[in-house]
Structure formats: C-alpha cells, structure tokens
C-alpha cells in the first residue's frame with residue numbers, strides 16, 4: 247500500500263520526496279524482522295549473542311580500525327576485522343545519563359523498544375576520535391507507564407489519540423494542574439508550540455487521574471503483541487479488570503480526589519480545583535484550557551484512581567557523524583579509516599523525524615556501509 251500522503255510532516259520543504267509504505271499486519275511488525283533475520287540465517291552469518299562490543303581497536307599510527315574488543319562472560323574477546331568495522335548497535339534509549347545530557351526537556355525517559363541500547367556505540371566511536379551529530383533528536387517523548395519490575399514502558403490505551411474510553415480522565419503534573427490536551431495526536435512526541443514542532447512538555451512526575459467508570463471499563467494497557475518490547479518480549483498479562491495492577495501499586499486509589507492527592511503526594515486543594523474546573527468544562531462541552539475534543543467526560547464517580555506516567559520514547563537519532571559513504575567522521579570532517587556506521591546510531595534525522603524513516607535508513611545505509619567496507623583492502 248503506497249501512501250505518500252500519509253507522511254508525518256507534509257508541510258516541511260522537501261516533504262514531497264518522502265514516500266511512505268505502511269501496512270503493518272501484512273508486511274510490517276514481526277514480518278519485517280523475520281525477513282531481515284532470514285538474510286542472516288540463510289547465509290550462515292555467525293551472531294555472537296551476549297557478547298557486547300566494548301572498544302574499537304585502532305592502529306596508533308594510521309588510525310585505522312583494526313577490530314573490536316568485546317566481552318563474553320566477563321572476559322575480553324578480541325575480534326580482528328577482515329576489512330573494517332560497521333557500527334550498528336543502536337542509540338541510547340536506555341542510558342539515563344546520556345538522556346539527561348543530550349535530550350531536550352526530559353530529565354529521564356524510558357524506552358518502548360529494546361532496553362539494550364545503552365549508547366555503547368557512541369562511547370566506542372568517541373574513543374577513536376569521532377564527531378557526534380543529531381544527539382538532541384529523538385522519537386519522543388510520549389507518556390506511558392514504567393514500573394521497576396520491567397525495563398520498558400507500557401502503552402496506556404486511554405491516551406491513544408483515537409481511542410475513546412468511558413469515564414473521566416485527565417493528566418496532571420507535580421503542581422496538580424493539567425498541562426496539555428491529553429488526547430492530542432502528537433508527531434512522535436512533537437507538538438506545535440508557537441508554530442514550531444517542538445518536544446512535548448512532560449512535567450514529571452505526571453499522573454493520569456481517572457474515575458471508577460474508566461477503571462471498570464476495560465484493561466488500561468494494550469497488550470496486543472504487534473510492537474514494542476513490553477507486549478512482544480515481556481508479554482505481561484495485564485488483568486482484565488485492572489485489579490492485579492491496583493494490587494501491585496501500579497494504580498493508586500482514593501475514596502475522594504483529596505484522598506487520592508495525598509496518596510500520590512500532590513496538593514489536595516490544587517488537584518481538587520483542577521478536577522472541579524475540568525468537570526465544569528465538560529458540562530459546558532468545551533475544554534477552554536487546551537481544546538481537547540475527545541473523552542470530554544467528568545471525573546464523576548468515585549473511588550478515584552491515579553497512575554504515574556513517565557516520559558517514554560521509541561528511539562534516539564544521535565550518534566557518530568557519518569558521510570554519504572557511511573564512513574564515520576572526525577570533527578574536522580575527515581573519515582576514520584575502516585570505520586562505518588548504519589541505522590539509528592547517528593541517523594540522518596537532525597531535527598524532526600519523518601515517521602517510518604528509521605527502517606528505511608537502516609536499509610539504505612546498511613547497504614552503503616556493507617558495499618563500501620567490502621571494497622576495502624583486506625588485512626594480510
């Protein structure tokens with residue numbers, strides 16, 4: 247299915263060059279992965295699991311990349327490259343220090359995808375003199391549940407821009423006030439602020455506050471295993487009536503809004519005033535504060551509930567700077583000999599992200615890097 251009109255930022259210059267194919271149930275999701283995996287298994291390419299690369303080995307004089315030091319069971323494993331090294335070990339979705347240092351507007355953020363992308367490729371590339379680019383660009387933030395028991399986030403159904411739930415629901419920040427249209431269809435975490443698409447404001451800790459009607463309506467989590475680490479890998483079996491998650495403390499309960507506020511550490515008067523204002527606006531049929539159009543229902547029926555939400559992201563875009571030949575560059579623009587990269591580790595997306603562009607870039611730069619490294623002279 248070819249939908250060039252479905253691209254994420256059609257208003258930006260150059261958007262007509264972008265062509266998007268999206269058909270998840272037929273070609274996407276795990277089908278894409280299985281196809282990619284078959285290219286490796288059919289050619290018997292060995293994959294060393296649980297052997298993370300830790301260091302690039304560089305010739306002290308020529309600065310060529312000779313190979314990699316990896317670790318297996320706590321011991322170093324040295325792997326000599328035949329012609330060169332292609333870094334493809336993803337971004338820094340699960341490195342909280344890098345997130346604080348590089349991503350705008352978030353003091354922490356959790357991945358909805360793999361928790362094993364911890365910025366190792368960035369550390370390795372920096373150590374051999376690479377420049378970095380696009381470190382402040384990421385596909386996020388959105389808001390999701392993160393619990394200590396599991397490494398990635400849970401997507402909450404009532405926050406989906408198109409899904410309607412019975413009952414009342416708002417999201418508040420640490421001051422007990424709302425801060426946005428909770429049902430806005432953001433673009434990978436970007437919203438228009440003064441006419442510019444910018445990262446969504448996520449004042450942490452944030453709480454989704456809702457009433458008994460929403461609690462009783464359906465599971466709050468979408469466990470359909472079509473995308474994301476938690477549904478596909480963790481496969482947590484969320485209870486149909488949300489009672490198990492209430493029991494675990496992932497959802498908090500209060501007989502009144504003020505009780506609930508005390509339980510989650512918010513000012514009872516502030517949260518009470520926010521709910522009162524929201525309820526009055528729903529009665530008038532208009533969210534005068536943020537223009538929300540969906541689920542304009544009051545928080546009417548107690549007891550009341552709250553779930554803490556965390557900033558969540560799909561992936562980061564930054565990493566070592568590469569050129570059109572997929573060669574990793576130094577700050578002066580010269581390539582580091584025999585070092586290449588592909589994928590989201592130093593992706594080409596600098597400011598915003600045209601949705602679906604990451605896999606496309608993996609294919610394009612994977613091929614470019616592969617061809618160019620194969621054309622290098624083999625070590626004797």
Ligand SMILES: Cc1cc2nc3c(=O)[nH]c(=O)nc-3n(C[C@H](O)[C@H](O)[C@H](O)COP(=O)(O)OP(=O)(O)OC[C@H]3O[C@@H](n4cnc5c(N)ncnc54)[C@H](O)[C@@H]3O)c2cc1C
Nearest residue numbers: 298299335336358359362366474560589590602603604605
């Ligand atoms: C929920 C979700 C939905 C998405 N939807 C889309 C979409 O519709 N279209 C699209 O284009 N993109 C989408 N993306 C983004 C896209 O999937 C990724 O950007 C892309 O898969 C990145 O591929 P990669 O090979 O660069 O990195 P990854 O696929 O992240 O692979 C990196 C690998 O490196 C491994 N690794 C990490 N550190 C080391 C180390 N030190 N040594 C060795 N290995 C290491 C990791 O374990 C991981 O297996 C989505 C992402 C998520 C999470």
